Amino acid sequence: MEGRPEPFHYHRQPLRSAHIVCYALSTLCVRLSYWIVAAAIPGLYPRRASPMSGPCMRAGIAPFFVVGFPYEQEAEDVVPAPEDEAKGFVSLSPVEDRFVVGEVKEIAELNGVEPRRTYGYWYKAANVLGRGDHPAKDDEVVYLQFHGDGYSMETPQPSGYAAPSVCSGLFRHAPRTSRVLAPAYRYVASLPFPPKNPFPAALLDALAAYHHLHNAGFRAEKVVLSGDSAGGHLAIALVHYLATGKLPELPASGALLLVSPTSNFCIPFFTSESQYIARGLAGRLPADAGRTNAWISPASRGLPQTKGLFAEFRRTLMVLGEAETQRDGMWTFRDRLIGDVGQEKVTYRELLGVSHDVISIPWADDDKDSAFRMVGEWLPSL
Numbered sequence: 001m002e003g004r005p006e007p008f009h010y011h012r013q014p015l016r017s018a019h020i021v022c023y024a025l026s027t028l029c030v031r032l033s034y035w036i037v038a039a040a041i042p043g044l045y046p047r048r049a050s051p052m053s054g055p056c057m058r059a060g061i062a063p064f065f066v067v068g069f070p071y072e073q074e075a076e077d078v079v080p081a082p083e084d085e086a087k088g089f090v091s092l093s094p095v096e097d098r099f100v101v102g103e104v105k106e107i108a109e110l111n112g113v114e115p116r117r118t119y120g121y122w123y124k125a126a127n128v129l130g131r132g133d134h135p136a137k138d139d140e141v142v143y144l145q146f147h148g149d150g151y152s153m154e155t156p157q158p159s160g161y162a163a164p165s166v167c168s169g170l171f172r173h174a175p176r177t178s179r180v181l182a183p184a185y186r187y188v189a190s191l192p193f194p195p196k197n198p199f200p201a202a203l204l205d206a207l208a209a210y211h212h213l214h215n216a217g218f219r220a221e222k223v224v225l226s227g228d229s230a231g232g233h234l235a236i237a238l239v240h241y242l243a244t245g246k247l248p249e250l251p252a253s254g255a256l257l258l259v260s261p262t263s264n265f266c267i268p269f270f271t272s273e274s275q276y277i278a279r280g281l282a283g284r285l286p287a288d289a290g291r292t293n294a295w296i297s298p299a300s301r302g303l304p305q306t307k308g309l310f311a312e313f314r315r316t317l318m319v320l321g322e323a324e325t326q327r328d329g330m331w332t333f334r335d336r337l338i339g340d341v342g343q344e345k346v347t348y349r350e351l352l353g354v355s356h357d358v359i360s361i362p363w364a365d366d367d368k369d370s371a372f373r374m375v376g377e378w379l380p381s382l
Contacts (some may be wrong), residue, residue: 148229176261198283264329321354
């Protein structure tokens with residue numbers, strides 16, 4: 001965007017290492033001291049109701065937008081170790097070509113994207129025996145949880161921070177939930193790195209995970225598609241595809257849970273990092289696809305048609321923070337969804353003073369618990 005530097009301008013060596021060292025030293029010598037003092041003086045909080053954990057977490061990930069994200073192995077290349085098998089690792093076969101239809105098929109052909117093998121992990125409540133990969137029980141509710149982190153980093157592995165935090169919160173506060181499948185999906189890249197995995201790469205991986213649940217015997221109406229941040233964007237895309245694709249073998253899921261869902265990559269004042277992701281998702285689509293394509297920015301005000309876009313969505317819970325920088329886009333998505341399906345199918349909750357994606361933080365937090373309690377209260381309505 002004009003007036004902002006491109007992301008990752010220190011991605012080459014030796015500037016990459018030099019920046020990391022300087023940032024680490026300045027954090028230890030300056031930032032850490034300020035945070036300790038500021039934590040004791042509420043008047044120094046960025047917002048009146050905001051704890052300092054948000055700024056600290058943002059400062060921790062800030063270097064990645066300058067030097068590049070940590071390298072993550074492509075999902076299809078992951079080979080599980082014996083201990084991974086014991087922790088619930090599951091290989092997810094690519095969907096057959098007959099499941100790729102309509103506009104998604106056209107974009108896949110344009111962008112040279114094909115279904116590929118991916119993987120996931122079964123997370124289970126403490127009272128569930130075994131690895132958690134047994135067939136579905138009668139009327140069992142299962143979550144298909146897509147992690148966040150901007151289509152650029154993190155994995156569903158138990159050694160990560162996102163999936164374990166979300167799944168443990170669901171088990172504590174949503175008693176009907178005993179299992180969660182957390183799948184991996186392909187990461188996006190665009191310049192200054194070699195472009196890779198444009199749309200619909202991640203969507204086809206998500207579809208493979210949904211197909212796996214179908215083969216395991218889960219009824220579609222008992223599947224809750226769930227996602228936070230970019231994972232919420234992916235969940236929206238999967239619900240939209242299932243609703244419009246009309247696949248006889250894969251009916252639409254029963255419900256949708258969204259926490260801080262990224263729904264617009266073209267907000268005028270938003271960061272150049274979002275443009276990096278939008279370019280990566282667009283691939284060979286027109287240059288303005290981040291603004292005009294509903295698969296990439298379902299809440300964009302530049303879409304040529306919005307009425308009826310979400311007409312076949314099911315019951316939805318949206319939870320976001322009142323201090324979200326992307327809140328306007330999330331409001332737009334919420335309003336369009338309500339306009340299409342009606343107020344009675346959409347439950348909206350907002351946490352005062354909370355910033356982005358509170359459920360993924362890896363430490364205990366009252367706001368995080370509040371978000372999961374909202375999920376637990378909503379679940380019985382399904």
